[in-house]
Amino acid sequence: MYLYEHKDWSRFTWDDREVTPLLTAVRFAQGRLLGRVADLGFSVTQTAELDALTDEVITSSGIEGVELDARSVRSSVARQLGVDYPQAVGDTHAVDGAVQMTLDATMRFAEPLTASRLCGWQAALFPTGRSGMHEITVGAWRHDVMQVVSGGHGSERVHYQAPAPEQVPGLMADFLDWFESKRVLDDVLRAGLAHLWFLTIHPFDDGNGRVARALTELALARSDGSPRRFYTMSSAILADRSAYYQVLEQTQKGGRDVTAWLVWFLSTLLDALQDSEQKLAAVLARATFWQRLEGVALSERQRFMLTRLLGDFEGKLTSAKWAKMTKVSQDTATRDINDLVDKGVLARDAGGRSTSYRVVGLVAN
Numbered sequence: 091m092y093l094y095e096h097k098d099w100s101r102f103t104w105d106d107r108e109v110t111p112l113l114t115a116v117r118f119a120q121g122r123l124l125g126r127v128a129d130l131g132f133s134v135t136q137t138a139e140l141d142a143l144t145d146e147v148i149t150s151s152g153i154e155g156v157e158l159d160a161r162s163v164r165s166s167v168a169r170q171l172g173v174d175y176p177q178a179v180g181d182t183h184a185v186d187g188a189v190q191m192t193l194d195a196t197m198r199f200a201e202p203l204t205a206s207r208l209c210g211w212q213a214a215l216f217p218t219g220r221s222g223m224h225e226i227t228v229g230a231w232r233h234d235v236m237q238v239v240s241g242g243h244g245s246e247r248v249h250y251q252a253p254a255p256e257q258v259p260g261l262m263a264d265f266l267d268w269f270e271s272k273r274v275l276d277d278v279l280r281a282g283l284a285h286l287w288f289l290t291i292h293p294f295d296d297g298n299g300r301v302a303r304a305l306t307e308l309a310l311a312r313s314d315g316s317p318r319r320f321y322t323m324s325s326a327i328l329a330d331r332s333a334y335y336q337v338l339e340q341t342q343k344g345g346r347d348v349t350a351w352l353v354w355f356l357s358t359l360l361d362a363l364q365d366s367e368q369k370l371a372a373v374l375a376r377a378t379f380w381q382r383l384e385g386v387a388l389s390e391r392q393r394f395m396l397t398r399l400l401g402d403f404e405g406k407l408t409s410a411k412w413a414k415m416t417k418v419s420q421d422t423a424t425r426d427i428n429d430l431v432d433k434g435v436l437a438r439d440a441g442g443r444s445t446s447y448r449v450v451g452l453v454a455n
Contacts, residue, residue, distance in 0.1 A: 092251065093344060094290055094291070096345055096346060099346060102286075102347075103347050104348055105349045112357060112360065113276060113356055116278055116360050117276075120313070120363060122367075123320060123366055123367060123370070130370075130374065134377045135318070137377070138320050138369070138370055139318050140164065140171070140173060141369060141373060142322050142366065142369075143192060143193070143322075144163050145324070145325050146192055146323075146324050146325070147167065147189055148163055149322060149327070150188075153299060153300075153303075153324060153327055153328050154300060159185070162185045167189050170186075170189055170193055171193070183217040183218075187213075187215050187217055191214050191215065191304050192304055192307065195211070195305065199308050199311035199312050205263075208262075208293075209230055209231075211304055212229065213228045213229035215300060216296065221295070221296040226296050227294075228295075231255070231259060231262065231294070232255050232258065232292075232293060235254065235255065236251070236295075237252070249335075249339050250339060250343075252291065258293050261293075265291060269305075276313070278309075278310070278356070278359070279352065280312075280313075281313065282355035282356065282359075283348070286338070289338065307319065310359075320366055320370065321363050322366070323358065323359055323362050325365065337350060376400045386435075395407075396430075398415070406447075407427075408444050409423045410423075410444070412426060412427060430447075435450070436449060436450065437450045
């Protein structure tokens with residue numbers, strides 16, 4: 091028997107003795123994080139927000155097995171926020187749609203959540219009207235039976251079957267009325283319950299998980315009272331995706347008591363907040379690094395590569411990688427690197443078949 095088959099199923103109950111301590115810890119962590127951000131300069135907070143939004147888009151898609159190019163996402167976020175991003179690359183429609191949904195949810199958090207708005211989010215995720223090779227309904231509630239299935243042909247396992255399609259309009263109307271109601275409920279708890287409620291209805295042909303996480307971000311923005319995002323729930327979910335699906339399935343096969351779901355949700359959110367504090371420290375370290383390089387003569391190639399090394403660079407830096415990424419000769423790459431070594435910005439790490447380099451910051455000019 092699924093959750094929605096119980097009488098008054100959406101009148102959720104939970105054990106305050108388990109939920110309240112976690113909610114208190116989350117609220118404290120939110121306040122501490124926002125307090126730290128308030129003490130930072132504009133450029134640092136702008137970078138931290140750009141990082142968080144980029145992570146949210148990438149990891150929310152990643153939970154569903156949809157891989158987005160990190161640089162394309164960051165470029166799209168920066169462009170849509172009006173932020174200068176020198177490493178801009180061409181953006182695909184799919185990337186832009188995912189970014190538009192996330193920014194609409196967070197930047198316009200105070201505006202009412204409506205059926206039209208949710209349908210617009212889902213349509214933005216599927217600009218071609220297809221999910222992979224399959225044509226799907228976009229921008230409207232689903233018309234077909236929806237099952238969550240795993241396993242190959244002949245060995246499928248049904249994890250969940252959503253309400254019949256003819257029930258969806260009424261169920262979503264009830265959900266939206268509740269979401270925008272003025273009843274006394276902490277917005278963090280509203281975020282957790284909304285996530286579960288929405289996925290239990292599963293109103294779309296595809297994209298339900300990503301839309302659910304976007305409306306969670308909207309509710310969390312309301313809980314912060316700010317459109318600026320410095321932490322991402324999706325990255326914490328992706329870190330233990332199997333637990334996410336397990337607790338969701340267990341809850342959707344249970345009754346109205348959703349204590350286990352809220353405990354998981356609040357614990358995961360707390361992890362996200364704590365992880366954000368560490369990432370914020372990294373953003374501050376990068377800003378400090380560039381401040382220390384003020385007045386040091388650097389070429390555009392050197393600035394480009396240092397930005398990559400402090401950001402999304404993977405593996406070890408070698409002169410061959412430098413030459414390939416900057417489209418210069420091996421000799422030019424070696425001169426660029428040696429100049430940075432002489433200025434104390436890079437250090438050599440000998441070993442293996444070739445010499446590699448790491449960032450150490452400016453020591454002395």
